[in-house]
Amino acid sequence: MRLLTTLAGQVGLAIQNLSLLGQTRRRAEQLAAAAEVGRAAISILNPDDLIVRAAELIRERFDLYYAAIFLVDDNREWALLRYATGEAGKTLMERKHRLEIGGQSMVGTAVSTRKARIALDVGQEAVRFANPLLPDTHSEMALPIIVGDSVLGALDVQSTQYNAFSQEDITVLQTMTDQIAVAIQNARLYLATEQRVRLEQLINRVSGKLRRAIDADSIVATTLSELQQVLGARRVVAKLGSEQLLRAEPRNVERVADESPAVPDGAGRSQPGHSGLGGNGHSPDNGRQQG
Numbered sequence: 001m002r003l004l005t006t007l008a009g010q011v012g013l014a015i016q017n018l019s020l021l022g023q024t025r026r027r028a029e030q031l032a033a034a035a036e037v038g039r040a041a042i043s044i045l046n047p048d049d050l051i052v053r054a055a056e057l058i059r060e061r062f063d064l065y066y067a068a069i070f071l072v073d074d075n076r077e078w079a080l081l082r083y084a085t086g087e088a089g090k091t092l093m094e095r096k097h098r099l100e101i102g103g104q105s106m107v108g109t110a111v112s113t114r115k116a117r118i119a120l121d122v123g124q125e126a127v128r129f130a131n132p133l134l135p136d137t138h139s140e141m142a143l144p145i146i147v148g149d150s151v152l153g154a155l156d157v158q159s160t161q162y163n164a165f166s167q168e169d170i171t172v173l174q175t176m177t178d179q180i181a182v183a184i185q186n187a188r189l190y191l192a193t194e195q196r197v198r199l200e201q202l203i204n205r206v207s208g209k210l211r212r213a214i215d216a217d218s219i220v221a222t223t224l225s226e227l228q229q230v231l232g233a234r235r236v237v238a239k240l241g242s243e244q245l246l247r248a249e250p251r252n253v254e255r256v257a258d259e260s261p262a263v264p265d266g267a268g269r270s271q272p273g274h275s276g277l278g279g280n281g282h283s284p285d286n287g288r289q290q291g
Contacts, residue, residue, distance in 0.1 A: 032061070037176045047187040051083045054180050058157065059085045062169065065160045066134055068092075069145070069180070070099065070107055071153035079107050079154060088133040105129035107154045110142035114151055117142045118170065120163045139164035143174055147181040155180065202230055 037054050044050040051069045059067035068084035081097040083089070099105040102112035106128050110117045118141045119125035128140065137158040145153045155177045159165070165173075206226050213219045228236045 034172055034176050034179070038179050042183075044183070045187050045190050047184050047191070048082070050180070050183050050187060054176070054183075055083050055085055055155075058155070058173070058176060062157065062173070063159075064157050065137060066156075066158040068156045069153060070111075070156065071145075071184075072101065072111060072151060073098075077101060079111050082153070088131070091133055092131075099129060106140055106142040107156050110144045110154045111151050114144050114146060116144070116170065116174065118165060120165065134158060136160045138162045141165050141170070141173070143177045145177055145181045145184070147185045152181055152184055202226060 036057055044053060051071075055067045055069050058064065064085075066085055066088060068089060069082050070079035071082050072078070073080050077100070078098040079101055081092055081099075084092050084097075099108045101108050103109075104127055106117040106119065106125070108129075109127050117127070119128060120139050122128055122130070122137055122140050125140070131137075138161060139159040141157050143155045143157075144151050145155060155173070157173065206223060209222045209226075210219055213222055224236045227233070
C-alpha cells in the first residue's frame with residue numbers, strides 16, 4: 001500500500017511538472033510572438049502589410065481558430081474587416097465584412113466602449129455576432145485597438161476550446177494590440193508625409209517646367225503630361241478654346257480636333273484663349289478620361 005501511495009504521488013508530481021512545462025513553453029511562445037509583432041511594428045511601414053503579419057502571428061502562436069483585425073471607418077459608424085485568417089477570413093474579406101460600432105457584436109461593443117469583451121463560452125454571451133462561417137467557435141475575445149484618445153479598430157480572436165483565454169493570454173494579447181495600434185498610427189503618418197513630399201516635388205517640377213514654357217499649348221501639355229504620370233492614366237484630355245483638344249497619350253502629347261457637339265455661344269462654351277482642365281464643367285468632354 002505504501003508503495004502504491006508513493007507511486008501515485010510521483011505520478012501526480014510528474015503530471016504537474018509536465019503541465020507547468022507546457023504552460024511555460026506556451027508563455028515563452030506568446031512572448032516571442034509579442035516581440036515579433038514589436039519588431040514588425042518598427043520595420044513594416046505599410047499598414048496593410050503590418051495588419052496581415054500581426055493577425056497571422058497571433059493566430060499561429062496562440063493556436064487559434066481565427067484572428068481578425070478591424071479598423072473604424074471615416075464616419076466612425078462601422079468596424080471594417082481589414083484582414084482575417086483562414087478560408088473563413090478570405091470569404092469575409094471578399095464580402096467586405098463589417099460590424100456596426102455599438103451594435104450586436106463583440107467587436108462593435110469593444111470599439112464603442114473602449115474595453116475588452118471576453119466570452120469564455122460564446123453560448124452564454126448576450127452581445128455577439130454568431131458568424132455562420134465559424135461554427136466551431138466556443139471562446140472569443142475582442143480587444144480595442146487604441147492609440148492616445150482615438151480608437152482605431154479592434155482585434156478579434158476565436159478558439160474552438162471553452163475557457164480558452166487565461167488572464168496571462170489576455171495581458172499578452174492586449175500588449176500586442178497596443179503595439180499594433182502605435183504601428184498603424186506611425187505607418188499612417190509615414191504614408192501621409194510621403195504623399196505630401198511627392199505632391200511638393202510634383203508642384204516644384206511642374207512649376208519649373210511651366211516657367212520655361214513659351215506658349216499656352218506648352219503649358220497645358222506639360223501639365224497634362226505630369227498629371228498622366230502621377231495618376232497613372234492612359235490618357236488625359238484638356239479642352240482648348242472652342243474647336244481643339246489637347247490629349248496626353250502614353251509617351252506623347254498631341255493636338256486633335258474637338259469631337260464634341262457644337263455648343264452655341266453663351267451656353268457655357270470655353271472662349272478662345274482660355275484652357276479648361278478636367279472638371280471645369282464647361283463641356284461633357286472636359287476632365288480626365290481613362291481608358
